[in-house]
Amino acid sequence: MVLEAGGAAAQVSGTDPADVAWSFSHLDPAVAETAYDTLGAIRRGCPVARSGELDGYVLVTGYAEIREAARASDRFSAYVDGLGAAAVVTEMREAVAPLFETDTDHHHQWRRQLQTFFTPEAAAAQAQYVRAVCREVLQELIPHGAADLVGAYARQVPPVVIGRVLGLAELERAWLSEHVRALYSAETLTEAQQAGRTYADFLLGQIHQRRTHPTGDLLSVMVNAQVDGRNADDDELVKMTMLMVAAGHLTTADACATAILHLLDDPALQQQVSADSIALEAFVEELVRYDPAVAATGRTVMTDTQLGGVPLSCGDRLLLAWGSANRDERVFDDGDVFDIERDRGAPQHLGWGAGEHRCLGRHLARVELRVMLIELLRALPGLRLQPGAAVRRTFGVIRGVAGLPVRWEHR
Numbered sequence: 001m002v003l004e005a006g007g008a009a010a011q012v013s014g015t016d017p018a019d020v021a022w023s024f025s026h027l028d029p030a031v032a033e034t035a036y037d038t039l040g041a042i043r044r045g046c047p048v049a050r051s052g053e054l055d056g057y058v059l060v061t062g063y064a065e066i067r068e069a070a071r072a073s074d075r076f077s078a079y080v081d082g083l084g085a086a087a088v089v090t091e092m093r094e095a096v097a098p099l100f101e102t103d104t105d106h107h108h109q110w111r112r113q114l115q116t117f118f119t120p121e122a123a124a125a126q127a128q129y130v131r132a133v134c135r136e137v138l139q140e141l142i143p144h145g146a147a148d149l150v151g152a153y154a155r156q157v158p159p160v161v162i163g164r165v166l167g168l169a170e171l172e173r174a175w176l177s178e179h180v181r182a183l184y185s186a187e188t189l190t191e192a193q194q195a196g197r198t199y200a201d202f203l204l205g206q207i208h209q210r211r212t213h214p215t216g217d218l219l220s221v222m223v224n225a226q227v228d229g230r231n232a233d234d235d236e237l238v239k240m241t242m243l244m245v246a247a248g249h250l251t252t253a254d255a256c257a258t259a260i261l262h263l264l265d266d267p268a269l270q271q272q273v274s275a276d277s278i279a280l281e282a283f284v285e286e287l288v289r290y291d292p293a294v295a296a297t298g299r300t301v302m303t304d305t306q307l308g309g310v311p312l313s314c315g316d317r318l319l320l321a322w323g324s325a326n327r328d329e330r331v332f333d334d335g336d337v338f339d340i341e342r343d344r345g346a347p348q349h350l351g352w353g354a355g356e357h358r359c360l361g362r363h364l365a366r367v368e369l370r371v372m373l374i375e376l377l378r379a380l381p382g383l384r385l386q387p388g389a390a391v392r393r394t395f396g397v398i399r400g401v402a403g404l405p406v407r408w409e410h411r
């Protein structure tokens with residue numbers, strides 16, 4: 001049997017879900033527009049499915065199955081070759097990034113040492129700075145009357161904020177933003193390699209400084225943390241720092257762009273979130289359920305086991321499609337409907353992940369998104385898409401919007 005789901009052909013052979021092979025690659029740009037239709041069809045037929053794409057992996061789309069894989073870190077390791085979040089890092093592929101790619105006790109020790117930088121209080125303390133950065137960026141934009149808000153706004157603010165959280169000085173934050181942008185907008189492999197090397201060298205310089213002169217900032221704590229009796233080495237630290245910047249920057253920038261797109265589609269909602277901070281909070285949380293910026297990350301199976309009744313072998317790679325879990329009809333009523341009035345007593349959505357790797361930066365992300373959105377709506381009245389603009393969605397490890405050409409009223 002062949003199912004056509006949302007434009008992507010999904011091959012189904014046999015009736016046992018364990019035998020089902022689906023041709024789905026989250027890295028194929030063609031899946032982006034209809035990703036959740038396709039994933040929904042796969043989930044309803046087979047919440048744990050084998051895909052022949054990307055050298056073979058197991059696509060997990062059901063809520064219960066994704067939550068189990070994320071929680072059982074003794075069976076499913078966060079270190080995964082070529083499939084998950086580390087794919088956004090261009091350097092130091094061989095190193096294992098502390099925190100992000102480690103498990104169980106080793107991971108707990110790291111998480112405990114970094115926790116203090118990511119509490120709700122620490123996040124709230126960044127709000128004023130985030131607001132100041134937003135206002136600076138918007139002041140420059142206002143007179144133009146039109147812009148692509150992805151490049152001109154959504155991607156401008158988060159790299160500076162994560163730079164501040166790491167403990168970089170003002171000029172270094174600007175340097176970080178510029179080079180991270182160069183890295184992720186590189187058009188050729190050579191350009192990407194060059195940008196990646198320059199960026200890695202910059203981070204290495206910061207790491208060495210903090211090894212000799214620790215200051216108590218996040219990066220100093222990362223550099224000097226003793227876990228299992230040793231400090232992380234240079235390669236581990238560069239990879240971990242790149243992942244920390246990516247986690248803080250790419251996610252929030254894409255979430256902000258997706259949020260703006262939703263608001264442009266619904267002027268009444270725009271009014272509501274502009275006028276009511278509770279509605280704004282609910283909007284951001286519903287956005288992370290409905291269309292999470294972290295779309296899919298990976299795990300490696302550590303021992304022969306089962307997931308959702310499907311036998312798995314040691315070494316199998318899993319892809320956890322977080323956004324699909326959040327629309328699972330076995331858990332959420334009308335999961336495909338965006339609804340900021342959704343019952344808060346409903347099961348916890350998985351847009352921030354689950355288990356021990358659940359997003360460490362979620363309080364910061366919430367603060368950043370709320371401030372970025374409210375400042376934008378206040379500064380750019382009459383915000384609307386440019387006539388005839390075609391907006392292209394993206395999908396992969398991270399989900400967002402390729403560009404948002406808009407106009408606004410100005411004198």
Ligand code: HEM
Pocket residue numbers: 070078099100101111162244247248249251252255288292293294297298322350351352353354356357358359360361362364365
């Ligand atoms: C809307 C924005 C964001 C979303 C949707 C999001 C989502 C996620 C998800 C789903 C995970 C778990 C990945 C997995 O288990 O494989 C994760 C982990 C993580 N996130 Fe976020 N994130 C966001 C913003 C941020 C920000 C602003 C930071 C700040 C640095 C951050 C820091 C982290 C870290 C450090 C981890 C790894 C935690 C660990 O391995 O213990 N995230 N995030």
